[in-house]
Amino acid sequence: MATLDTEEQAVVDTVREFVDKEVKPRVNELEHADTYPEAFIEQMKQMGIYGLAIPEPWGEAPVSMPCYALVTAELARGWMSLAGAMGGHTVVAKLLVEFGTRAQQDRYLPRMATGELRATMALTEPGGGSDLQAMTTVARGSDDGGYVVNGAKTWISNARRSGLIALLCKTDPSAEPKHRGVSILLVEHGPGLEVSKDLSKLGYKGVETCELTFTDMAVPADALLGGQEGRGFAQMMKGLETGRIQVAARALGVATAAFEDALRYAQEREAFGKPIWQHQSVGNHLADMATKTTAARQLILHAAEKYDAGARADMEAGMAKLFASEIAMEVALDAVRVHGGYGYSTEYDVERYFRDAPLMIVGEGTNEIQRNVIASQLVKRGGLDRW
Template sequence: MSYSPAAWMPDRALAPATDILVTMTALSDEEKAIVEVVAEFVDREVRPAARELEHANAYPGKLIERMKELGVFGLTVPEPYGEVSVSKRCYALVTEELARGWMSLAGAMGGHSVVAYLIATFGTEAQKERYLPRMATGELRAAMALTEPAGGSDLQAITTTARREGDHYVVDGAKMWITNARRAGLIALLCKTDPQASPRHRGISVLLVEPGPGLTVSRDLSKLGYKGVETCEIVFDGHEAPGSAALGEEEGRGFAQMMRGLEVGRIQVAARALGVGRAALEDSLRYAQEREAFGRPIWQHQSIGNYLADMATRLRAARLLTLDAADLLDAGERCDMEAGMAKLYASEAAMDIALNAVRIHGASGYSTEFDVERYFRDAPLMIVGEGTNEIQRNVIVRQLIGRHPLR
């Protein structure tokens, strides 16, 4: 039997994964239809195009336009500003489907969705009316700007400032690793409006910044994976933002606001990891049933069978953690610990699953003619992005102690 990358296209897809169907039972009929439409889009349009686009590091303009048409950019925009706002469970499953096709597409809507959630949750009515309807359609794309050249994990140590001068702010500083920076019409900027505040977080605000003089996208950053969508450094040099730009028109609340937004962001990153892990598992299941060694399909060899069993078990556990965090958020509960657990576990699981997929595919797993090598390059982003996994462990243990103090 000969093997070709064409063998792993959608016309040879596996039967639907049982655990995916189970998790969809908690969705409304409308939400089920949304997930199914996105899954069909992934199979028909994304998977056949992803490899060529990714290897060329080409911006997926046509796919992004289709995502706009499907309403993907409005999933966290509530009525009356948007038309397809869904539960966070549905949002996570849509993200998983997109990442199953190509993780970069899920990344293109990730930061945008968090910014929409921030505005919907904390914004003034004027801010909601100005931004959310256009964000829902994807006409206006948004980005988050948190990380700086000198560091990212300690957000309270940021040095970008916005000083008030009359009726506007003057912004100075630099931010790194900004997805969609060249195409964003809105940036949620974490900055210091009171550098002398004590404790430090009381001097931090989120400014809703639009492109203009003094805001420069200085360079694109080269990456191991996560190709196609740009990730950039941006520089603020005397950029002027209106006095109404502070999220909620309240200074000093930005750190707490962003921490709430990152609950959504970490669920989204966990769901991206699910998509990468699921793609790696599904490709491995196909390959292990068709590839033969010593006269039988390789899944029947215990070492390969054990890999597949462990991969499927970890993926299911990661999905349950992710949906648990999503359900808590839908219920109006704080889920910083649960979102941190989901992000931590799902990202580590995706990395292990991607590596085992390479092992199962052997030399083919190392070939750029198969998608497995892409999964292996994309998976590390979820380990270091949206707060490194080392930071997630810090978040988790602090919450554990806070919830279970000595009496």
């Protein structure tokens, strides 16, 4: 397992303390009122959470991917929505650091590092999110060398509060193969872009998820990420390695919270004259929950280390995301079981874990898509790495 250095461990410990002291006591009220966690976001800014992926000269030293994953898991242990409020932001920061022109980096990264400017990414369309190459949002070249964007995106998280949107679109709709016609535009709110609808959701409360409509939106030429058309698909696939480790870590946070609540409750609650954990079926639930959660954590750290080593990590990120999200759902359901009737009550947190867990199964590429990625990489790489 990855061991963090003292400085990075201190970052994780600070977030853990924030979650236990500030978030846990207030989360239920904010969740059920579906209130945007303005005060928590401010505290996250102060803690430097929005700058975790941004190096000098724009930010301070970025943390390692294992540290970033554990910070994400800690936030999600308190409230998955908080981890969701910084997930897309980090992917966009990584895209800018890795692929942006110097002018794009200078324009956005300093304000992103402090959280003054927040970012999201817009991939999914009403017609489909899995088959990204079939997207219909088009940026046509205009006379002034810029673009005119038309189309619609949906399920875009943090869309209202993000001042920067990494928009995946087609700059050449007739390109073959199709991915060669895909680019990323760095779009800011303005004429031609409407946040057309807020979507109502099962969980992931507090944070907005919206539909975006682009109608003849004029975008300048220098908004093209990296300054070259046709690179967007490959750029976004690299960005999604971070995104999938982030979503896996969110799932780990939810599973950890569900397990911790169940462990505590099973020692407090008595039935047939003894604490319920002593009934073998309940003890077995706890053992399975802890085993699955620990395995998920190891897979995430493995993917994070592979990412930091500079190697292609889409298979590892896919495995981590697939496993962690599936077990988060199972562990959340087991936490409901252990809590009996109270597990179904909105007074307890476990019903929230049960509503939040499915998002990680669907988001950042569904688990069916992760299996496709894993299978094709297994064939390409000739199997698993040797140990």
